[in-house]
Amino acid sequence: MKARLEKKEKAGVKPEYFIEVEESDFKTEKIGEVEEYAEPGKFHDFFEPLGPRSLEIIEQDCELMSACETRPYPMVVDRAKGSVVTDLDGREYIDFVAGIAVLNAGHSNPAVSAAISAQLEKMTHCCSADFFAEPPLKLARKLRELSGYSKIFYCNSGTEAVEAAIKLAFWKTKRPALIGFYNSFHGRTLGSLSLTSSKVRQKEHFPGIRTVHTHYAYCYRCPLNLEYPGCGAECARELENLVFRRELSPEDTAAVVVEPIQGEGGYIVPPPEFHREIKRICTDHDILLIADEVQAGCFRTGPFLAMENFGVRPDISCLAKALGAGLPLGAMLADRELMDWPPGVHSNTFGGNLLASAGSLAALEFLEKEKLGERAKVLGSRIQARLREVQESYPCIGDVRGLGLMIGAEIVKPDKSIDPGLRDRIVREGYKEGIMLLGCGDSVIRFSPPLVMTDEEAELGMEKFEEALKKVVR
Numbered sequence: 001m002k003a004r005l006e007k008k009e010k011a012g013v014k015p016e017y018f019i020e021v022e023e024s025d026f027k028t029e030k031i032g033e034v035e036e037y038a039e040p041g042k043f044h045d046f047f048e049p050l051g052p053r054s055l056e057i058i059e060q061d062c063e064l065m066s067a068c069e070t071r072p073y074p075m076v077v078d079r080a081k082g083s084v085v086t087d088l089d090g091r092e093y094i095d096f097v098a099g100i101a102v103l104n105a106g107h108s109n110p111a112v113s114a115a116i117s118a119q120l121e122k123m124t125h126c127c128s129a130d131f132f133a134e135p136p137l138k139l140a141r142k143l144r145e146l147s148g149y150s151k152i153f154y155c156n157s158g159t160e161a162v163e164a165a166i167k168l169a170f171w172k173t174k175r176p177a178l179i180g181f182y183n184s185f186h187g188r189t190l191g192s193l194s195l196t197s198s199k200v201r202q203k204e205h206f207p208g209i210r211t212v213h214t215h216y217a218y219c220y221r222c223p224l225n226l227e228y229p230g231c232g233a234e235c236a237r238e239l240e241n242l243v244f245r246r247e248l249s250p251e252d253t254a255a256v257v258v259e260p261i262q263g264e265g266g267y268i269v270p271p272p273e274f275h276r277e278i279k280r281i282c283t284d285h286d287i288l289l290i291a292d293e294v295q296a297g298c299f300r301t302g303p304f305l306a307m308e309n310f311g312v313r314p315d316i317s318c319l320a321k322a323l324g325a326g327l328p329l330g331a332m333l334a335d336r337e338l339m340d341w342p343p344g345v346h347s348n349t350f351g352g353n354l355l356a357s358a359g360s361l362a363a364l365e366f367l368e369k370e371k372l373g374e375r376a377k378v379l380g381s382r383i384q385a386r387l388r389e390v391q392e393s394y395p396c397i398g399d400v401r402g403l404g405l406m407i408g409a410e411i412v413k414p415d416k417s418i419d420p421g422l423r424d425r426i427v428r429e430g431y432k433e434g435i436m437l438l439g440c441g442d443s444v445i446r447f448s449p450p451l452v453m454t455d456e457e458a459e460l461g462m463e464k465f466e467e468a469l470k471k472v473v474r
């Protein structure tokens with residue numbers, strides 16, 4: 001949704017609001033526009049949950065903010081606790097987004113807030129690149145204990161963690177190119193965007209660094225038209241069978257960069273053989289394997305690092321999102337022998353910020369103490385089972401998949417082709433019903449709640465999801 005709000009007033013008549021909707025990435029389907037923009041009555045109805053304070057904020061946002069952000073529905077948040085978010089007009093929503101897999105320890109977690117407040121009293125920032133300090137070190141010790149990697153580099157976001165990994169790979173191997181995967185998302189700065197292969201709009205007029213993309217194991221829509229397990233993860237071998245023969249010499253390849261589970265690409269879970277085969281190929285050709293754990297990491301799928309689910313240990317792992325528990329923090333992890341670059345090669349101002357480090361350590365300790373990785377697996381299985389039940393009445397749910405609390409429901413037409421228009425309508429209807437959902441991939445609804453979500457909240461959320469389906473699917 002493009003952020004342009006239009007208020008149409010007529011004397012004596014309640015004003016009507018329009019949000020200009022953008023053309024979908026799928027040119028045949030103008031999401032929302034046909035039935036909502038063209039019919040003001042219906043569109044007005046879309047604003048029903050919106051109170052006057054929210055409307056005021058949206059108006060100001062439309063006036064002041066860059067229009068490059070996409071908003072799926074007009075929600076104005078105000079406060080949150082655990083897995084429930086309250087909007088500016090006091091309406092509550094069950095949160096299946098968690099700030100995009102950020103609030104793993106829950107909104108307003110008391111332990112995290114206390115740690116940040118205590119640090120706030122002492123000092124907020126020192127530039128850890130220039131001076132020594134205790135909070136980033138304590139966190140580094142915890143990260144080493146949880147991940148097994150011996151060296152940590154801090155930054156502020158996912159894209160920066162990926163940039164740091166790319167830079168280390170180039171520096172170490174002195175090779176000029178990278179390999180990424182179709183549907184992947186690694187960020188929007190120059191290096192990470194070269195790897196990203198999600199939506200072409202994100203890369204319009206962008207030159208990039210040398211990167212070759214290959215197939216990810218998207219079993220619901222196998223790129224090779226094969227079937228698992230008979231396929232033996234043949235898609236992974238495309239690297240050797242195709243890429244290394246036609247496009248890029250392994251001798252020129254610094255690193256293969258892969259998400260353990262594709263996030264923005266559609267919550268796609270590959271079979272374990274896929275990651276093992278990629279690792280085998282990297283080892284055979286002395287290529288570094290970089291795991292982008294930005295969305296899947298920090299216990300969301302069960303173990304601390306999602307790659308542990310596949311029994312693969314990459315050379316470098318990137319973290320962000322949940323690592324900062326709501327404050328900006330990213331990290332690149334590798335072993336001493338690899339991260340042996342000298343002073344001055346790479347750095348930044350805010351990485352390892354004192355507040356973010358204190359909050360992060362408290363969040364990780366909380367997640368560990370409460371065994372929320374294990375809880376993510378249990379609740380994740382329940383939500384998947386519940387979605388499969390719903391699927392029986394709604395065949396537009398073509399596929400339900402996930403690991404832990406990283407779950408996707410793919411919305412399809414009767415012939416199994418993607419249905420992004422219907423997906424978006426379900427997501428918006430969910431908002432009206434009181435659940436926060438977000439799409440991902442071409443036609444997928446993601447469920448990535450805080451790991452503290454209770455069974456009751458999850459069930460209520462599923463009931464609301466079913467209600468949204470009932471209203472939208474005819």
Ligand SMILES: Cc1ncc(COP(=O)(O)O)c(C=O)c1O
Nearest residue numbers: 157158159185186187263294295
């Ligand atoms: C797997 C993955 N990597 C990198 C990023 C980029 O993170 P950031 O938005 O913090 O730069 C994202 C963001 O969604 C992501 O999902």
